[in-house]
Amino acid sequence: IINCKNLDLADEETVKRVTKAEVGYAGLIGLPGDLEIFVDDSLEGLSNFECGANETNIHLVNVNWERDLELPTRFYDLKTAKEGDLHPETQEIYEVYKASEVGNIFPLNTKYSEDFNYKYTNENGEEKYVYMGSYGIGTTRLMGVVVEVFGSKNEIKWPKNIAPYQLHLIGLNLEDSEVQNNAEDVYEHLKKAGIEVLFDDRIETRAGEKFADAELIGCPLRAVVSKKSAGLIELKEVGKDESRLINLDQLIEEAKTFFISAK
Template sequence: MKYTKLFGKTSKAGKVYESKSVEYLFRGAFIDQVMAGGYTFLPLGLRVLQKIEQIVREEMDKIGVELLMPAIVPTEYWKQTGRFDTIDVLFKVVGANKISLERNSAEYVLNPTHEDIIAPTAKKFNLSYKDLPFAVYQIQSKFRNEVRPKTGLLRTREFRMKDLYSFHKDVEDLKRFYEVAREAYMKVYKRLGIGDDTYYTAASGGDFTEDFSHEFQTKLETGEDVVFRVKSNGLCFNKEIAPSLSKAYEQDKEMKEFKDVFGEGIIGVEDLCQFMGIKPYQTTKTLIFESEKGVLVASVRGDYDVNELKLMKVAGVKQLQLATEETVKKVTGAEIGYAGIVNLPKDVMVYIDESVEPLVNFETGGNKTHYHLANVNWGRDLEKPNMFYDIKVAKLGDLYPETKEEYDVFKASEVGNIFPLNTKFTKAVGYYFTDADGSQKEIYMGSYGIGTSRLMGVIAEKFYDDKGILWPANIAPYNVHIVSLGSEGVKEAETLYNELMDGGIEVLWDDRTDVSAGEKFSDADLIGIPVRLVISDRSLQNGGYEFKLRNSKESKIVSKADLKTELAKIS
């Protein structure tokens, strides 16, 4: 491709962007914004996206069969599975104006995912035990009604995704394929150049399973997720579900006098500590929730937050919400902000985190408006529970409970997920298989997603410097970026350009004659193609072309005879 013929050109710095990678994607003419969360992939960006998707396709073809489902479907599909009124990112599509509505007034869903479509589709074709297991996938545009799209391609309203669905006769076979998919995903990330920094990470199973689902998290300083990694065995957990033991602090040797402390309007931990002259780890944080089983009280050490996912699991509830002001007053006798764990009603379910167990002379809410209790102790002031729980949000410094070792904690960005759906969707659509004995049995499903456009954003965020993007070689828009300077350089560049293109090497040739050498070099760095070849009158006099890798500061003269050998080293 000649630069002068390229649709979309580089631009100079000016606008302030959310991150450097987003700036480079715009300035490098990879994407163009149509709206918040909606982008045009310009030719350079489309080439990167297509190469990512081809790598994904090649690995998915080894474990499944490709198909393509419609992006827009009747609402009945989503109503059948009970998700039409519960998925908060769902787009509904109707005619835009009176004329359109007169032609067709039906309502449709613009799909963010396709579990609701593939289950009834599979039901039409694969009904026998002989048909199981099987897996199908697609690479397609998806749509989500994101409230605040951000960070370029990382969170958008329209995005590209590979979604694969597997079907099995029992949960054991689903788990077997789960591992197959895991291995396929890691091959994808390795080929994309992020394999060494991508971690298989346990995450919440949602309402599909009591087990974990799993995410693939790529280590990234600007990542929106936090991963807790066990150094000794490599196990990784998303912060939302990471099991944790709290860091221990030295406690008083003797009990102090129990006190009822008046502090008007003092409810936050920071204000409370300043008022009482104590540290956050000497306080407790007590919250009251309502669930389908009744009222729950949860208490953690003051330097932690209550983890609602963990609380739901230990309490065995599926729904949880903070209690109303009326309920709080009924349980504690106080306004919101003064709940504590002393003298709670006997009929209330109480869950106290293990971080509170070793505390001596600690603070808790007074269950009386404007009051807190100081120097509370187990045994003397309240009965010590038979069991303490892990219901806190893990944080830096916490320990992995099984080995008691401190976690390695780092930021990361999700680049894929795999999810055991079990029978949620197959039951909803009445999809069963006929076993060898003629009986009807349940079908188990798995769901496996990779956001390919998001991957492009993550890779750009991971591989850049102060000049531009450094694309991994196998997804760069082109293999070689030729910069021609001088009359003889232009002649030789055109000859080499044609020869390389004929030889199957993808080339972007900056054939502009009205810009400086410095501007051409800056644009080459911004675009980030792995190899830059400067062909100038001077380089030809020195015996060839100036060969420079994008990720290196050094350059060298390479003869035409040696060029293909040098290019073959780039992988």
């Protein structure tokens, strides 16, 4: 566009020299007449927009093309990098990926410590302004990203260290008092062993519905007590096809071992 090899942001000294203002207040109105201006296509068609006044601490509002500014004969694709563009220094090809922002970092330097006169004394007894930073993480958005990464259309697979429960205990055939008592006994022993367990003790709910709910809840381990298991417990790790019949002591031991690496 302007026949240059690299195009970089102007440094602070250049901005002050050209605009006669501090950084952050540059605008299109009032620039030197011999300055060649190239306007990004994101400004095309805008009305009543805001821009710097080339004067420190002042911005202009309700600016319009043709009334306040001469309408450029052409707008240019300058601001937004697109897939296939080249890195100005390394010449690497720019690639585009979908992403979600789950955290951010803002370097604040001494801006706010100067405003609040917040200082520390260094090893030489000199008072210096504190350098500050802002560090944030979006916990709810992070959980959504985890589901997208580890889940599928019909199933969530929580990583073991952030799962809502460690083990999902499903009771089937609970209308049978013997099976119900056995399931409740397993539940109590798991709790006493320190295992975080979610117990599905709904009697009227069908097995298929219970398993579907378990897939959506996504606990790392799933244990089933039923008439079919004949006093044993069917254990399955979420995401794997195979399951095994084990006794209560084995269940507790395997659950504890499984979660050791998550601590």
